[in-house]
Amino acid sequence: MxxxxxxxxxxxxxxxxxxxxxxxxxxxxxxxxxxxxxxxxxxxxxxxxxxxxxxxxxxxxxxxxxxxxxxxxxxxxxxxxxxxxxxxxxxxxxxxxxxxxxxxxxxxxxxxxxxxxxxxxxxxxxxxxxxxxxxxxxxxxxxxxKGILTRAPHIPKPEQIDFVKDHSFLAGYIGEQRPLLGVEIGSLVYNAKRNALGQAIITGFSQVAQDKKVRKYLEKGREISGKHLEIFSSLLNQDYLSQGTTNLTSEVTDSTVSPFSDKLMMFHITTLIASGIGQYGRAMSTSPRHDIGVKYSRLIAEIAKYSNEGAKIMIDNGWMERPPEAADRKDLANKKH
Missing domain, CATH: 1.20.1260.10 (Ferritin, core subunit, four-helix bundle)
Structure with a gap:
């Protein structure tokens, strides 16, 4: 080199x-x-x-x-x-x-x-x-x-290779649903696990946050993550598949003394949301079933809106460090006048 x-x-x-x-x-x-x-x-x-x-x-x-x-x-x-x-x-x-x-x-x-x-x-x-x-x-x-790892569900081994012959493979509404593909199961399990963890983390944060607006924001996030967990779990349950995860809020103590600044907790949650949006997008791109794609699209919109609300709170409190950005050429030009 x-x-x-x-x-x-x-x-x-x-x-x-x-x-x-x-x-x-x-x-x-x-x-x-x-x-x-x-x-x-x-x-x-x-x-x-x-x-x-x-x-x-x-x-x-x-x-x-x-x-x-x-x-x-x-x-x-x-x-x-x-x-x-x-x-x-x-x-x-x-x-x-x-x-x-x-x-x-x-x-x-x-x-x-x-x-x-x-x-x-x-x-x-x-x-x-x-x-x-x-x-x-x-x-x-x-x-x-430790017996902590929850494995994803198994699927049967096919007897031979096969090809898709019907457009119903792409559909996913009532009466037309095919079973989940392995790649769809993997994404649903991963996203269920992420939301189970996210719900537990944000539950703890909501107990200890100092600022009233931050606490209310975190409580809303706790409900959103719980709802997303239910959606992913229900899709797996429809095919009689194990969820690959468990509710983790029982792993949160009853402490109300904050170990972290509100700034850190807000940054942490917005980071998790950004990662979640990316994961939902990847999951949507690998799922041919229409109903699953529609669900991911709706959930992305929901958490993007929630992320924007969090960004406003961080800006209002002076907690958002400005990321690297391009030069503002229009502003530079205006300064010459």
Whole structure:
């Protein structure tokens, strides 16, 4: 590989590094708090490894930005976490949370890697991807050992290959429904699991939020995630398939003392929503059945509206750090007059 000289970061490289800094600085706050209230040693080791990765990632991105004379983001600091707050979640939820964050990391790092062009950035995201793969697989094995991992349902083995012969394969309304495809089942189970976790996380947040508007917003999110969980589960139930998940709100304690700043909790929820919109879109693109596509489209619109409401709250409170953006050429031109 040839040496690169004076190669500036491209817009996607800056954006992906900036976003990674935000996510990892938030993760450091969360995992440090989790580690102050944990009983299981196997889950503790997974969390400690996850914390180590996030700290190393923040350090590396800081170095890259400083070398480029690019402002290092504020992200989240020790001021956004109260390590003395009582336990809010169980060890089980910690592990499920890390599993989900591992999936999110695999998706975001692989996309960031595909968009990177400068050698050091390519190496950084390659390392992140490899480390996240290790974390995700480790957490999955621990979840299996603890009986926490809920497997997706099975489908029968066909006796021979076959071809679609009827347009009803695409339909999905009453009286015309074909059984779910394996790819549709996978997406429904994944999205059911995400919403079960999201409902539990946001339930805890709604108990401890300080600002009244934030608390009301989080309570609305708790209801939305619960409704989405029911929709995905009902589609699986129609074909007598297991849901592949369970309700996780029982893994939230009754604490009302906040371990996190309202700013951090709002950022966390908007990040989960953004990821959810992307996952719903991918699920819709791989499902030929019309009724499922319509459901995903409607759910995307609902959570996009909810995300916009959250963004307004963050802006009103001065919590939204401005992401990297292009120059405003019209504004620059106007300043000349």
């Amino acid at each position: 040839g040496t690169e000289y004076n190669v500036e970061l491209t817009s996607p490289e800056i954006a992906d590094l900036w976003t990674a800094y935000q996510a990892d600085s938030m993760a450091i706050c969360g995992i440090k708090y989790f580690l102050t209230h944990i009983d299981n040693d196997d889950i503790r080791e997974v969390l400690e490894y996850a914390l180590k990765l996030s700290e190393e990632h923040v350090q590396k991105v800081t170095e890259i930005f400083k070398e480029e004379n690019y402002p290092v983001p504020q992200g989240f600091t020790e001021h956004d976490v109260n390590l003395n707050a009582p336990r809010l979640y169980t060890d089980k939820l910690y592990l499920i949370y890390i599993l989900n964050m591992g999936k999110y990391g695999l998706e975001t790092y692989s996309l960031a890697l595909s968009l990177s062009e400068r050698s050091d950035v390519i190496q950084y995201f390659t390392t992140c991807l490899n480390e996240t793969e290790k974390l995700h697989n480790w957490a999955k094995e621990v979840a299996k050992e």
